Amino acid sequence: MRRLLVSSVSILAFACGGSVGPVQPGGLHVEGSYDLVVGDLEATGSTNAHPAVGQHARLDIRKNATGYDAALTPEFGQSAEMSVALEQDGTVTLSGQAWFSDGSTATDELQTIHLAVGDDGKWSGTFTAEGSEMITNGDTGTESDATATGTVGADARAPQVRASAIVSAPTVVLPWDALEVETSEPVDASALTSALSLTPGSVSWQASPPEVSWLGTTSSFGYRTIWSDFSGNSSLGVAAGLLDPSGNASPSVATPVQFLDVPLAAAFSGSTAPAMWGKATVASSPESCGQAAACFEIGPLDGPCGAEPGGIAGRLVANGSKISITYRLRVASEFSQPQWPSGLGLSLATPGTAAQLASSDLFPTLNATGDPTYGYASDWTTAEIAPQQMGGGEIGFSFVPFGAAQSYCGGELGFVPVTVVVDVAEIKMVP
Numbered sequence: 001m002r003r004l005l006v007s008s009v010s011i012l013a014f015a016c017g018g019s020v021g022p023v024q025p026g027g028l029h030v031e032g033s034y035d036l037v038v039g040d041l042e043a044t045g046s047t048n049a050h051p052a053v054g055q056h057a058r059l060d061i062r063k064n065a066t067g068y069d070a071a072l073t074p075e076f077g078q079s080a081e082m083s084v085a086l087e088q089d090g091t092v093t094l095s096g097q098a099w100f101s102d103g104s105t106a107t108d109e110l111q112t113i114h115l116a117v118g119d120d121g122k123w124s125g126t127f128t129a130e131g132s133e134m135i136t137n138g139d140t141g142t143e144s145d146a147t148a149t150g151t152v153g154a155d156a157r158a159p160q161v162r163a164s165a166i167v168s169a170p171t172v173v174l175p176w177d178a179l180e181v182e183t184s185e186p187v188d189a190s191a192l193t194s195a196l197s198l199t200p201g202s203v204s205w206q207a208s209p210p211e212v213s214w215l216g217t218t219s220s221f222g223y224r225t226i227w228s229d230f231s232g233n234s235s236l237g238v239a240a241g242l243l244d245p246s247g248n249a250s251p252s253v254a255t256p257v258q259f260l261d262v263p264l265a266a267a268f269s270g271s272t273a274p275a276m277w278g279k280a281t282v283a284s285s286p287e288s289c290g291q292a293a294a295c296f297e298i299g300p301l302d303g304p305c306g307a308e309p310g311g312i313a314g315r316l317v318a319n320g321s322k323i324s325i326t327y328r329l330r331v332a333s334e335f336s337q338p339q340w341p342s343g344l345g346l347s348l349a350t351p352g353t354a355a356q357l358a359s360s361d362l363f364p365t366l367n368a369t370g371d372p373t374y375g376y377a378s379d380w381t382t383a384e385i386a387p388q389q390m391g392g393g394e395i396g397f398s399f400v401p402f403g404a405a406q407s408y409c410g411g412e413l414g415f416v417p418v419t420v421v422v423d424v425a426e427i428k429m430v431p
Helices: 008-016 189-194
Strands: 032-043 056-063 068-074 080-086 092-101 106-117 123-137 140-154 161-166 178-187 196-199 203-207 217-224 232-238 253-259 267-269 275-278 280-283 295-303 310-317 322-333 345-349 381-385 394-400 418-430
Touching: 032 106, 032 123, 056 178, 068 092, 106 140, 161 232, 161 253, 178 189, 178 232, 189 196, 189 203, 189 217, 196 203, 196 217, 267 310, 275 280, 275 295, 280 310, 295 310, 310 418, 322 394, 394 418
Parallel strands: none
Antiparallel strands: 032 056, 032 140, 056 068, 068 080, 080 092, 092 106, 106 123, 123 140, 161 178, 178 217, 196 232, 203 217, 232 253, 267 418, 275 310, 280 295, 295 418, 310 394, 322 381, 322 418, 345 394
16 A cells, blocks of 8 residues: 655644644544535636536545545546645645546546645535546547535445446357446445345356555456356346445345357357357358358458447367367458458457457458459468467357457547458367
8 A cells, every 4th residue: 555645744733732723633533434526627728528527526534653544536436545734724635646537538637635624623514626637539638727626525425336247249248248346436345246146147256456455446347157057138236235434335236137148069160150149140152151061251340440240159168279260351441451450359268257359360361352342351261279268168259350459449540441251161179
């Protein structure tokens, strides 16, 4: 834990038994948890809506050997450790980096917060603050100085909870996708994991490390440990009764989750199809499958940015050390040799763990074909990929053609749109 500092003025006042403004050092009574609300914010030259305005944050104060520790947690935000200084005018100043974001382009940062203290040694109910506002647009951003005002009072707000699946493929939830539960403020980590359930289903839960070591956690992740126990509808639940330091208790939450039915096989080919969604189908024409009697085909998909949904997934019996995939890529591009910033989106997983992207092994060379529809194509290729982890008797795979490129989208540089078809003849495990 980073040691929080107390200003030299406050240390001197405590050592000499003097006063800091109207507050007697021994009479300062600010330990506890509080509700801080940003009432107004002004950013120099900014006409944007300010995400901090109207937002709540939990303020935690505790005594240490020489002064105080503090932390500020914006609702469903990141906890920020703050240094504490007692000023000569009787205010308490918190210094650090507390972020309030709209989840998109704007972020307000409170760096210095001045809390007024009454004659009784408690907060008088108001604060002023200085910081900055950042507006981002792709890879660029503008920053403005900001000032804020607001109130601080007793914490009477119960922790709120939200639960969801973090999907690795648009429009479907795969058996190995992460399950996430978030709380609006820190709670006890063991109490949070004990309150979680997937019905039906077996999940390995792990609380995220606290952002401030002496506070609780604000999130937990889980992965199904058995994929064969069910498919289809399930309920991700959080039991009521998660307590914050003020004794406020959270309500219960139940979020429906529909898992895709992903089959298990020793190998997948045109005669044994994997799970498919979006623009994915079994094909049998020579134009799609070459010399194979049948194959499965993903596409045509437009991408890489804003890609259309389409992909395949399957569960392979783990009777080998590598996954072999025989495939071909066909691409239509309005311009020259098509390129995008990463390989194809093949992900691998084992029960109870997170999926790992293996797309760097699927980056075939594209050659001009003269075809009026798909002017570029790769040769039929067989790639063998060693999973980073093995266990549980099976390996799950998902193949989403543009999945590896999405993290490159939204920046200042644009990528030339292309249309892609992926023809897959076989996916199996090999020694």
